[in-house]
Amino acid sequence: MVEQSIRRGRPGYDLESLLAIAVKLFNERGYDGTSMEELSRKLGITKSAIYHHVPSKQELLRLAVDRALDGLFAVTLEARSQEGRAIDRLEHVVRRSVAVLVERLPFVTLLLRVRGNTKVERAALARRREFDQLVTDLVQQAADDGDLRSDIDPSTTSRLLFGMINSVIEWYRPRGDITQDALADAVCTLAFAGLRAP
Amino acid sequence: MVEQSIRRGRPGYDLESLLAIAVKLFNERGYDGTSMEELSRKLGITKSAIYHHVPSKQELLRLAVDRALDGLFAVTLEARSQEGRAIDRLEHVVRRSVAVLVERLPFVTLLLRVRGNTKVERAALARRREFDQLVTDLVQQAADDGDLRSDIDPSTTSRLLFGMINSVIEWYRPRGDITQDALADAVCTLAFAGLRAP
DNA sequence: TTCTTAACCGAACAGTCGGTCAGCCAGCAA
DNA sequence: TTGCTGGCTGACCGACTGTTCGGTTAAGAA
Numbered sequence: 001m002v003e004q005s006i007r008r009g010r011p012g013y014d015l016e017s018l019l020a021i022a023v024k025l026f027n028e029r030g031y032d033g034t035s036m037e038e039l040s041r042k043l044g045i046t047k048s049a050i051y052h053h054v055p056s057k058q059e060l061l062r063l064a065v066d067r068a069l070d071g072l073f074a075v076t077l078e079a080r081s082q083e084g085r086a087i088d089r090l091e092h093v094v095r096r097s098v099a100v101l102v103e104r105l106p107f108v109t110l111l112l113r114v115r116g117n118t119k120v121e122r123a124a125l126a127r128r129r130e131f132d133q134l135v136t137d138l139v140q141q142a143a144d145d146g147d148l149r150s151d152i153d154p155s156t157t158s159r160l161l162f163g164m165i166n167s168v169i170e171w172y173r174p175r176g177d178i179t180q181d182a183l184a185d186a187v188c189t190l191a192f193a194g195l196r197a198p
Numbered sequence: 199m200v201e202q203s204i205r206r207g208r209p210g211y212d213l214e215s216l217l218a219i220a221v222k223l224f225n226e227r228g229y230d231g232t233s234m235e236e237l238s239r240k241l242g243i244t245k246s247a248i249y250h251h252v253p254s255k256q257e258l259l260r261l262a263v264d265r266a267l268d269g270l271f272a273v274t275l276e277a278r279s280q281e282g283r284a285i286d287r288l289e290h291v292v293r294r295s296v297a298v299l300v301e302r303l304p305f306v307t308l309l310l311r312v313r314g315n316t317k318v319e320r321a322a323l324a325r326r327r328e329f330d331q332l333v334t335d336l337v338q339q340a341a342d343d344g345d346l347r348s349d350i351d352p353s354t355t356s357r358l359l360f361g362m363i364n365s366v367i368e369w370y371r372p373r374g375d376i377t378q379d380a381l382a383d384a385v386c387t388l389a390f391a392g393l394r395a396p
Numbered sequence: 397t398t399c400t401t402a403a404c405c406g407a408a409c410a411g412t413c414g415g416t417c418a419g420c421c422a423g424c425a426a
Numbered sequence: 427t428t429g430c431t432g433g434c435t436g437a438c439c440g441a442c443t444g445t446t447c448g449g450t451t452a453a454g455a456a
Contacts, residue, residue, distance in 0.1 A: 012433050030313050032230035049434050115228050149395050152384045159369050160362050160388055167361020186350045190358055194392030197347050207402025208452040234444060247404045
């Protein structure tokens with residue numbers, strides 16, 4: 001079943017396998033705190049070999065954050081994010097965002113730590129703000145529909161909401177004792193129904 | 199009214215004023231992404247002058263994260279964090295943590311981005327975990343009292359809860375249109391009562 | 397004036413940074 | 427066997443890193 005694509009040439013890393021290890025290391029040490037020398041040691045090849053796969057360190061970052069952002073924007077294009085009551089669309093976006101976070105954990109982790117020092121980083125931040133705006137609009141609509149409490153303003157709501165969701169990258173590990181669905185349930189319950197016993 | 203403490207010697211930066219600017223820059227560019235040369239330019243003095251005030255770059259980081267951690271631990275020692283029903287103690291810790299976050303925003307921001315590359319950073323992470331454990335214990339007790347819903351486990355709850363709280367550093371600015379109290383209210387409402395219209 | 401205190405400068409240090417270049421090497425296909 | 431492709435090496439570059447050191451400067455106190 002598994003399409004074993006036969007690679008030609010000398011066996012070793014391809015861009016994908018190299019990127020996975022790079023992103024993992026970036027997340028452990030921080031992007032700026034990781035040198036290409038350090039990365040090459042982790043890969044078991046020389047520094048110059050990395051530049052056979054990728055033209056620069058910044059490009060590694062771009063590839064990673066784009067994978068995260070593409071996943072998040074794909075969520076907003078899904079049917080259930082675009083039709084139905086705003087509050088239901090919001091819940092869908094929340095659930096699916098948790099899923100993307102988990103499935104692309106290393107990439108999203110890197111994205112959420114970008115600070116804006118370079119062009120690549122600023123471009124990532126811009127796309128992220130775009131996503132945040134879509135969510136804020138959704139919260140606003142749901143509040144207008146009377147489905148969300150009106151004593152918290154929409155932008156604060158969406159920020160706290162996605163603050164909670166995004167914090168998942170800090171502690172969730174797929175191997176752990178909580179499944180992806182259980183996590184999404186916990187997030188939605190806490191967000192929509194609150195902590196207090198019913 | 200203002201106690202103008204007369205400093206002796208050549209006027210200029212003291213440790214406190216230097217630290218404030220350093221931490222601000224660290225937060226903008228990232229600790230690893232900020233060079234001492236860059237910092238010295240921002241300060242308007244030479245690189246070597248910084249070393250008159252502080253023995254190393256790492257020490258700047260230590261001073262900053264300790265200010266954040268001291269503030270958070272002080273909260274747990276307050277009377278209302280130690281007596282009464284667990285759920286009330288929890289709400290008090292949440293409210294006061296938001297206050298500390300806001301009052302010491304730059305320091306807490308830096309703390310929350312520490313990755314653990316050096317001894318200083320690992321020590322900070324250890325103290326942070328200690329604080330997290332205290333909160334988790336509180337959540338556990340409140341759940342045992344029947345005051346918190348039991349369908350989310352305590353460690354997930356406390357992580358999502360503090361994920362939401364800590365996200366405040368990403369967007370809250372004191373000059374903005376939402377006061378510190380309103381922010382704490384929003385956090386508590388969302389956390390305990392949920393988003394859905396009552 | 398002189399002493400003390402505190403902040404600062406300029407030049408240099410050894411080491412590390414991201415990145416380049418010319419060429420070598422392993423495996424598949426013809 | 428040969429050609430091609432894709433992956434890799436080792437030596438190197440200039441710029442920049444955090445840190446040190448000996449000397450200097452500005453202010454209040456004596």
